[in-house]
Amino acid sequence: MEFVEMKQQLFERIQQKKLVSATISQPRKKSDTLKRVKLKPVEIKGQYHIQLEYQYERILKHENVLLENFHAFLEVLFQKFRQFHGQFTDSTIQIQLSKKNKVFWKEEKMESIKEVSLAHNRKKNYLLEESTPYPFLVRLGVQTPEGKVKKQKYDKFRQINRFLEFIDDSLDYLPKDRQIRILDFGSGKSYLTFALYHYLKIEKGLDIKVTGLDLKKEVIEECNKIAEDLHYDHLEFLVGDINDYHDETSVDMVVTLHACDVATDMALARAVKWGAKVILSVPCCQHELNRQLNAPQLEIMTQHGLIKERFAALATDSIRAELLKLVGYEVQLMEFIDLEHTPKNILIRAYKTGRKANKKELERYRAFVEFLSAKPFLEKELKEYLS
Numbered sequence: 106m107e108f109v110e111m112k113q114q115l116f117e118r119i120q121q122k123k124l125v126s127a128t129i130s131q132p133r134k135k136s137d138t139l140k141r142v143k144l145k146p147v148e149i150k151g152q153y154h155i156q157l158e159y160q161y162e163r164i165l166k167h168e169n170v171l172l173e174n175f176h177a178f179l180e181v182l183f184q185k186f187r188q189f190h191g192q193f194t195d196s197t198i199q200i201q202l203s204k205k206n207k208v209f210w211k212e213e214k215m216e217s218i219k220e221v222s223l224a225h226n227r228k229k230n231y232l233l234e235e236s237t238p239y240p241f242l243v244r245l246g247v248q249t250p251e252g253k254v255k256k257q258k259y260d261k262f263r264q265i266n267r268f269l270e271f272i273d274d275s276l277d278y279l280p281k282d283r284q285i286r287i288l289d290f291g292s293g294k295s296y297l298t299f300a301l302y303h304y305l306k307i308e309k310g311l312d313i314k315v316t317g318l319d320l321k322k323e324v325i326e327e328c329n330k331i332a333e334d335l336h337y338d339h340l341e342f343l344v345g346d347i348n349d350y351h352d353e354t355s356v357d358m359v360v361t362l363h364a365c366d367v368a369t370d371m372a373l374a375r376a377v378k379w380g381a382k383v384i385l386s387v388p389c390c391q392h393e394l395n396r397q398l399n400a401p402q403l404e405i406m407t408q409h410g411l412i413k414e415r416f417a418a419l420a421t422d423s424i425r426a427e428l429l430k431l432v433g434y435e436v437q438l439m440e441f442i443d444l445e446h447t448p449k450n451i452l453i454r455a456y457k458t459g460r461k462a463n464k465k466e467l468e469r470y471r472a473f474v475e476f477l478s479a480k481p482f483l484e485k486e487l488k489e490y491l492s
């Protein structure tokens with residue numbers, strides 16, 4: 106399809122009032138402070154308009170344009186951007202333009218007609234909206250092609266959205282003048298990896314390179330295939346063990362979601378060594394301390410297996426947080442998701458400050474691990490930073 110025909114086809118659909126919502130992103134000039142533009146139809150004083158939400162680096166601006174005047178705006182938008190993702194009443198359309206305006210057009214027809222809401226301020230609960238089909242969520246089996254979140258995948262959808270909120274809150278800590286390097290360790294089926302790529306690259310228009318790493322070869326192959334099919338450049342998936350992964354010199358953000366047991370600690374240690382500015386980590390099962398724990402003063406609690414397991418898990422996350430603090434991070438343990446939905450509900454959020462720990466803080470930490478007879482893997486990994 107030619108560039109001119111592509112714009113014509115899009116405009117026809119918009120003229121037929123089939124647009125539900127769309128995002129135009131990937132600025133042609135990297136220096137452009139306008140990162141993306143969101144489109145949605147709105148009714149103002151009984152007249153059909155297209156609302157443009159201009160997303161600059163730090164501010165949002167809105168403009169409402171009468172449908173008959175929109176054509177000129179579309180022309181300008183495609184002079185500025187190379188990516189389009191649109192939800193229409195009967196299909197989703199994804200367009201990628203090369204630098205020379207070679208058109209890649211992907212359209213997926215929908216079985217049922219999607220309704221258009223013309224309300225001026227549509228309520229938005231999640232960063233990824235429930236009724237918008239996202240190609241990666243459809244491919245990963247979280248959504249139906251019409252955008253309905255599958256019942257059995259609803260917890261995953263909620264978790265991804267919550268994680269994206271933490272990522273969104275951390276954007277100020279990430280570099281603005283160069284590509285942002287992000288690693289997802291123990292990425293598994295990579296719901297989160299795809300979601301953060303979609304959110305930061307497609308929705309926010311940020312220059313990012315994302316790698317998901319996992320031990321499972323088949324799963325990683327499938328993730329790479331999806332990324333390739335969706336033309337997600339700078340998103341890759343690698344097979345490997347976190348502990349053997351030394352391929353980076355500098356990383357800006359490390360994320361983990363339910364990386365098993367000490368895999369979380371391996372990821373935290375890597376993040377510290379690379380000087381990551383942001384670490385967001387939701388740990389999973391914690392067995393290490395449960396095996397080591399030997400504190401006679403706590404026997405009233407630890408005589409009960411269930412209590413011992415929970416105590417060990419909480420103490421493990423406290424130790425992780427303290428170690429990160431001692432090596433120069435500001436750390437908070439946050440509630441990730443309501444306990445009702447998953448017991449794995451603590452998120453470790455760490456922002457690099459570079460502040461050095463003092464002797465007293467180190468002593469406080471040492472007394473605590475000694476009391477528990479704990480020999481944390483993470484402490485061994487961070488030994489050189491703790492002197």
Ligand SMILES: C[S@@+](CC[C@H](N)C(=O)[O-])C[C@H]1O[C@@H](n2cnc3c(N)ncnc32)[C@H](O)[C@@H]1O
Pocket residue numbers: 290291292293294295296297318319320321345346347348361362363364365368371389
């Ligand atoms: C519970 S899954 C979570 C997957 C994904 N983050 C999610 O939330 O859907 C944990 C993943 O960690 C991976 N994993 C565990 N230990 C690892 C290691 N040492 N190196 C790389 N991946 C590891 C497992 O293969 C598994 O896919």
